[in-house]
Amino acid sequence: MTIACVGITVLDRIQRVANLPTTGGKYVAKDYFEVGGGPAATAAVAVAKLGHPVDFIGRVGQDGVADTMLTELASYGVGIDKAVHINGASSAFSAVLVDDEGERMIINYQDPSLSRDPKALESVDFSQYQTVLTDVRWPEGAKFALEQAKRYSIPSVLDADVAPDPIEDLVKLADHVAFSEPGLEKFTGCNDPIEGLKLAQKQTDGKVYVTVGSKGCYWLENGQVCHEPVIKVDVVDTTGAGDVFHGALAVAVAESKQSRESIVFSNTVAALKCTKRGGREGIPTRTEVDQKLQK
DSSP states (O other), rough: EEEEEEEOOOEEEEOSSOOOOOSSSOOOOEEEEEEOOOHHHHHHHHHTTOOOOOEEEEEEEHHHHHHHHHHHHHHOOOBBBTEEEEEEEEOEEEEEEEOOOOOOEEEOOOTSSSOOGGGGGGGGGGGGGEEEEEOOSSHHHHHHHHHHHHHOOOOEEEOOOSSOOHHHHHHHSSSSEEEEEEHHHHHSOOSSSSHHHHHOOOOOOOSEEEOGGGOOOEEEEEEEEEEEEOOEEEEOOOOTTTHHHHHHHHHHHHTTTOHHHHHHHHHHHHHHTTSSSTTTTTTHHHHHHHHHHHH
């Protein structure tokens, strides 16, 4: 069965630099390219490359940027027929700087006229999905999708990154809440990821996780803190690693993997992505992931 990824898609305009700027001034890029981004959209590409049918469900404008992004998603095998087209709006895009160490700086723009009304989702039959993943960049759409997942007893995954809006309702609804470290700190007000997880757990009956970059992932299992490190790789570009992790986690949930197996799988997918340039082109295939896991 198909996995649904609900949230935003963004056109990433990426420039490579030796070092990320720390002051104002003029800088020269070593390379430039454009690729689709956005948490839910990139997660959808990961799901497709990992061998599952997937639909991207998110808002786009009626512009060339939308055409570019949706064409790219379709090229990876992502279903795009449920994308929400909004007349008169510009699609979202980001300026992304990536340095020689693979670290990045992202500045995102979303047109205020890109309507947040989830009414268009009422025409989507969520009962057809095996797992529903949402990001936090379209909270109204995410809430609707997570409510539908509850209604049909479909497992759900929330990519709980930093959000401009409160996400308490989303955290309560999701079965698997995977925080980024900054997202967890903003949600709980605690800068210790383990203590933050314990605070977050008090606000949901779902499982809570936090990814901490090269240190791997922590999660709570029956009140106990668990940890799984990341495999060592030669990092080229970390762009999209978190989004890829969440897409892989949605696949693991759809395949009914146990918690540690799910995190080992998701960590491995995200780490392999970091060995190649770009948020999507570097996403490994299922065969590559399985071969790595068998070593």
